[in-house]
Structures are given as structure tokens and as C-alpha cells.
Amino acid sequence: MIDTLLEPFQYQFVVNGMYAAVLAGALCGLLGVFITLRGMSYIGHGLSHAVFGGYAAAPLLGLPIVLGAGAWGLGSALLINVVARSRRIGADAAIGVITTASFALGVALLTRFGTKGPAFDALLFGSINGVGRDELLLLLGALLFAAVTFTALYRAFLFTTFDPDVADVSGISVKRMDALLMLVLSVSILATLTIIGVTLVAATLVIPAVVVRMLTDSFSRMLWASTALGAAAGAIGMYLSYHLAIPSGTTIVLVNALAFVVVLLATGPRGLRRAAGMDDHSDVPAVAPVAAVR
Amino acid sequence: MSTEALVRLDHVTFGYGGEPVLKDVNHVVEAGAFTGVVGPSGSGKTSLLRLLLGTEQPQHGTVTRAPGTAVSYVPQLETVNWNFPVTVGECVLMARRTRRVLPWATAEEKTEVAAVLDRLGIADLARRHIRELSGGQQQRMFIARALLRRPQLLLMDEPTSGVDVATRHEVLHLLDELNRDGLAILLTTHDLNGMAAHLPHLVALNTRVIASGSPAEVIVPDVLERTFGARMEVLQHLGMPVVVDSGAGRLGVAG
Known part of the structure; x- marks a missing residue:
């Protein structure tokens, strides 16, 4: 029994996959807090598809895959920001057009010319295979980049997430903060894509943050709890991936989804109420106690 | 510029690419002023606030x-x-x-x-989630956040929009106290009777400044009609x- 449980750890590729899944889960969990509270859940889904196009196009352009796909993803993110801010087209529509076009281009290029990088299936659903030193270093670097950015600019990110209009007039450059978040997001999606997969990255960004929102009313607590939940779901999901012979992205998302169901049942209406208005900016305030007229 | 003037708008015209939303606006916000800007939706009230804040620049004028x-x-x-996961203390500290x-x-x-929470009478609420506050307490929290920057001028966008009568009274009293302490306040409002009539100075705005002065000078039928495009009666x-908005007549009465 014990031998069976410990069997995966005999293989270096599984151990590497486990490290990668923990780092990827923690990274997505941390980022997810900002993404969900800003009402940008869809952008994770969209950007992962955009980066897929970069994966396909980079080798054809003679660029290293990581560099090419990263630049492609960041370019897409900034383009979405510019188009959405111009207010001539909605943010959702901008994400839909730009990222699905990039994804379609990626599929066309991979089908026509093949790939020198990760396999098509691995990009779509994630894979335990092929996690080497370079992939781990990229993940570690992305996690450190995100952690340092959010720690050093904690108050500015909190302000621009909660109240961007007032943050802007209080001397914080909301445009710069948005661009920085897009950069962190693009790097993170690039680093996690081969572990979790294009189609499933969005779930690992959204679910841990939603789960911990049901448990706490504290922003700072959400940050570390979502990071921890993402890491734990990554480890458990990767472990199950080996035993069940299912793509790692799938099992990681299913573990996250299970955590969501358990916490939802445990917290009941209170948790649901907290999570329901995560990105809502239209609540009418409560009424007030009495005061006399001037 | 006068030593008393905090912000001065001279012949300001401003728009977002199409027809200007503000035309040839002149206004001086003086130290210690307490001014309400009244006007219909789309009259340029929010744009005026943005110009005063410096987040928008005029197309013409200064x-x-x-x-x-x-x-x-x-x-x-x-x-x-x-519903955002933040406490009153964290919100102010932002x-x-x-x-x-x-x-x-x-x-x-x-x-x-x-200290600033104590000044506004909500020191005991610092650890509360913002959802748990009443309307008046919510307004106090945001004013506390604004005061933390030690401003000479406080700009408020519709501070009594969507609140009940008691909250409106509470907010009016609070703003009066802050103004008496030397803080200049300029706010926008739709609420002529509940808010504007109580302020010492009003500006009626509809793309241009229609009138500026005391409530007795601004809240008069002629100015209101030119500002809001509707006939209203004014009683004392x-x-x-x-x-009194009598323009629509009495509805639902046969004959």
C-alpha cells in the first residue's frame, strides 16, 4: 500500500512535475485574487489562448519559444487594454476577438507546420512530462516576480483594484498598474501553460480566489490563502494525474473544483454571498442612523 | 491669482472628442468655500470635478x-x-x-x-468590514480616506445620491463641521431641496455656468428652467x- 502511494516519487519526472504544479498553483492562486476582484476572470482564459498562438508562431519566426510566446502574450494583453480603454469596443469583446484570433492562428500554424516545442495535447490540457530544469526555473522566476511586485506595490494594487477612479486622482498611475498586472499575468500564463494547459489555466486562476473569498473578508488573508490553496491543489492534482493517467491540468482543476464544492457546502449562504459580489461595483449602500438638520 | 483662490478656471472649454460638455466656464474655488454644483445629467458636473482634480485638461482656457x-x-x-474584502481601517490607509x-x-x-477615524466619529469601526457600515458611516469612511491626504479642497460627487433623509442630514452636518474647520468643499448634486438649498453657495451648470451665487439667487424659476430645461415653481x-416640480401635472386622475 505505502509502496503504491510513494511509487510516483521514484521517478524524477514526477518529482519535477510535482514541484512545477506547486509553483504553478501558487502563482495562479496569488494572481487570481487580483484577477477575480477586478472582474477580469475572462482575461486569464483569453490570454492563455493568445499565448498558444505565440507558441506556434515563435519557432516559425526563428525566436526561442519562451521569448516569442511571452512577447506575443504581453502584446495581446496590452492590445486588449488599449482597445478596451478606447471604449469603442467592450473589454469582453476585445478579449474575445484578439485572443481567439490568436488561438486560431496558433492552431493553423501547428497543423500546417508542426511544432518544435511542447506537443499540441500538452499545450491544451497540460502534461506531467517534459518538466525540466528550465521549466522549473521559469516558474520559480515568475512566482518570485509576482510575489515581489505585489509585496512592493501592495497598497497601490489594493487601491487600484478596489477603487481605480479615486486611486487615479490620488496620484497612483492606474494605467501603469494595469500594464504591470498584465505583464505579471502574461509571464505567469507563459510559465504555467505546459503544466496546466491552455484550456484550463483560467480555472486555476479563478477557483482558488473564489474559494478563499467564501472563507474570509480580508484582502491580505485572501492573498496568502489563495496562494496556499493553489499550491496544494497543484500538488494533489499532479499526484492524481500520475495514478489516474489523466492530463495534469485536468486533475488540478478538478481538485480545485472539489475544494470549491466542499467550502460552498461548509460556508452555505454566507460564503455564497461573499463570493457572489466579488467584482460588483453597483451595490446601493445601506441606510444610515438619524442626524439633525443644519 | 488671488491669495484666497485654491483653483481657478478661466474660460474653460472641455469635451471628449465631440461636442464640448463644458463651454467657456469661469469659476474660482476659494479657501473655505462651500459650493454645490447643480445641473441635470450630462450638464458637465463630473467633467468639472475632473478638471478641478487635474485628471482632465481643458481644450481651451486654463x-x-x-x-x-x-x-x-x-x-x-x-x-x-x-462586498470587496477590506476593512474600514484598510480602506482609509489606501x-x-x-x-x-x-x-x-x-x-x-x-x-x-x-486619529482621522476618531475625528469623524468612527474610530470603533476600524476593524469592521465595509459592508457592515450604514450609509452615513460609509460616507464618513471615504471622507476619512480623503482627509488622510490633508487636503485644502474636498471634491464630492453626489454625496447624498441614493441615501435616505436621515443619512442626508448626517452628511450635511458632517460637511458643515469640516467646512467650519477650514476645509473648502465643492460637491455636485441633483438634490435641490435636500442638499443644494442648505449650502451657502451654488453654481447652476448646464454646459455653461447659468448662474452663481447664494441659494436665494440661484434657486429661482428662471435659472432652474435654463439649467434643467423644465419649468419649476419656487416657494419659500x-x-x-x-x-416644486409642477411641470408634469398630477397623473392618474381622470377628468
Whole structure:
């Protein structure tokens, strides 16, 4: 029994996959807090598809895959920001057009010319295979980049997430903060894509943050709890991936989804109420106690 | 610029690419002023606030701010996500600029936040989630956040929009106290009877400044019709103008 449980750890590729899944889960969990509270859940889904196009196009352009796909993803993110801010087209529509076009281009290029990088299936659903030193270093670097950015600019990110209009007039450059978040997001999606997969990255960004929102009313607590939940779901999901012979992205998302169901049942209406208005900016305030007229 | 002027708008015209939303606007916000800007939706009230804040620049004319003038802004309560995971203390602290790399508040910052919350009578609410506040307490929290920047001028967008009568009274009293302490306040409002009539100075705005002066000078039928495009009657009650919207007539009555 014990031998069976410990069997995966005999293989270096599984151990590497486990490290990668923990780092990827923690990274997505941390980022997810900002993404969900800003009402940008869809952008994770969209950007992962955009980066897929970069994966396909980079080798054809003679660029290293990581560099090419990263630049492609960041370019897409900034383009979405510019188009959405111009207010001539909605943010959702901008994400839909730009990222699905990039994804379609990626599929066309991979089908026509093949790939020198990760396999098509691995990009779509994630894979335990092929996690080497370079992939781990990229993940570690992305996690450190995100952690340092959010720690050093904690108050500015909190302000621009909660109240961007007032943050802007209080001397914080909301445009710069948005661009920085897009950069962190693009790097993170690039680093996690081969572990979790294009189609499933969005779930690992959204679910841990939603789960911990049901448990706490504290922003700072959400940050570390979502990071921890993402890491734990990554480890458990990767472990199950080996035993069940299912793509790692799938099992990681299913573990996250299970955590969501358990916490939802445990917290009941209170948790649901907290999570329901995560990105809502239209609540009418409560009424007030009495005061006399001037 | 006069030594008393905090911000001066001279012949300001402003728009977002199409027809200007403000044309040839002149206005001076003086130290200690307490001004309400009234006008219909789309009259340029919010654009005026943005120009005073410096987040927008005029197409023509000039906006001049006295050196060293700090301006703070309080948003409409209705635009805020009250479910956001943040406490009253954290919300106020957001406005405190810092160059520190570590995210937590210093002892000095905590003292500052406690002092401003105490000044506004909500010191005991610092650890509460913002959703748990009443309307008046929510407004006090945002004013506390604005005051943390030690402004000379406070700009408020519809501070009594969507609140009940008692909250409106509470907010009016609070603003009066702050103004008596020397803070200049400029706010926008749709509420002629509940808000504007109580203020010492009003500006009627509809793309252009229609009138500027005391409520007795601005809340008069002619100015209201030119500002809102609708005929209204004005009565006097306890020395204050009361606007009666009689233009629509009485509905639902046969014959």
C-alpha cells in the first residue's frame, strides 16, 4: 500500500512535475485574487489562448519559444487594454476577438507546420512530462516576480483594484498598474501553460480566489490563502494525474473544483454571498442612523 | 491669482472628442468655500470635478491651482463594491502614499488612521468590514480616506445620491463641521431641496455656468428652467427656497 502511494516519487519526472504544479498553483492562486476582484476572470482564459498562438508562431519566426510566446502574450494583453480603454469596443469583446484570433492562428500554424516545442495535447490540457530544469526555473522566476511586485506595490494594487477612479486622482498611475498586472499575468500564463494547459489555466486562476473569498473578508488573508490553496491543489492534482493517467491540468482543476464544492457546502449562504459580489461595483449602500438638520 | 483662490478656471472649454460638455466656464474655488454644483445629467458636473482634480485638461482656457494645494475626492457611494474584502481601517490607509517595500502599516500610519477615524466619529469601526457600515458611516469612511491626504479642497460627487433623509442630514452636518474647520468643499448634486438649498453657495451648470451665487439667487424659476430645461415653481419655507416640480401635472386622475 505505502509502496503504491510513494511509487510516483521514484521517478524524477514526477518529482519535477510535482514541484512545477506547486509553483504553478501558487502563482495562479496569488494572481487570481487580483484577477477575480477586478472582474477580469475572462482575461486569464483569453490570454492563455493568445499565448498558444505565440507558441506556434515563435519557432516559425526563428525566436526561442519562451521569448516569442511571452512577447506575443504581453502584446495581446496590452492590445486588449488599449482597445478596451478606447471604449469603442467592450473589454469582453476585445478579449474575445484578439485572443481567439490568436488561438486560431496558433492552431493553423501547428497543423500546417508542426511544432518544435511542447506537443499540441500538452499545450491544451497540460502534461506531467517534459518538466525540466528550465521549466522549473521559469516558474520559480515568475512566482518570485509576482510575489515581489505585489509585496512592493501592495497598497497601490489594493487601491487600484478596489477603487481605480479615486486611486487615479490620488496620484497612483492606474494605467501603469494595469500594464504591470498584465505583464505579471502574461509571464505567469507563459510559465504555467505546459503544466496546466491552455484550456484550463483560467480555472486555476479563478477557483482558488473564489474559494478563499467564501472563507474570509480580508484582502491580505485572501492573498496568502489563495496562494496556499493553489499550491496544494497543484500538488494533489499532479499526484492524481500520475495514478489516474489523466492530463495534469485536468486533475488540478478538478481538485480545485472539489475544494470549491466542499467550502460552498461548509460556508452555505454566507460564503455564497461573499463570493457572489466579488467584482460588483453597483451595490446601493445601506441606510444610515438619524442626524439633525443644519 | 488671488491669495484666497485654491483653483481657478478661466474660460474653460472641455469635451471628449465631440461636442464640448463644458463651454467657456469661469469659476474660482476659494479657501473655505462651500459650493454645490447643480445641473441635470450630462450638464458637465463630473467633467468639472475632473478638471478641478487635474485628471482632465481643458481644450481651451486654463485651470490654475495654487501651489501646494492638495485636492481630495470622494466618489459616489453607489459606484463602490461594498462586498470587496477590506476593512474600514484598510480602506482609509489606501490613500496613504508610501515608499516602503513592506506592505504592512507602520506604527505612525496606524496612529494617523486612528486619529482621522476618531475625528469623524468612527474610530470603533476600524476593524469592521465595509459592508457592515450604514450609509452615513460609509460616507464618513471615504471622507476619512480623503482627509488622510490633508487636503485644502474636498471634491464630492453626489454625496447624498441614493441615501435616505436621515443619512442626508448626517452628511450635511458632517460637511458643515469640516467646512467650519477650514476645509473648502465643492460637491455636485441633483438634490435641490435636500442638499443644494442648505449650502451657502451654488453654481447652476448646464454646459455653461447659468448662474452663481447664494441659494436665494440661484434657486429661482428662471435659472432652474435654463439649467434643467423644465419649468419649476419656487416657494419659500423658513427662509429657504423650496422647489416644486409642477411641470408634469398630477397623473392618474381622470377628468
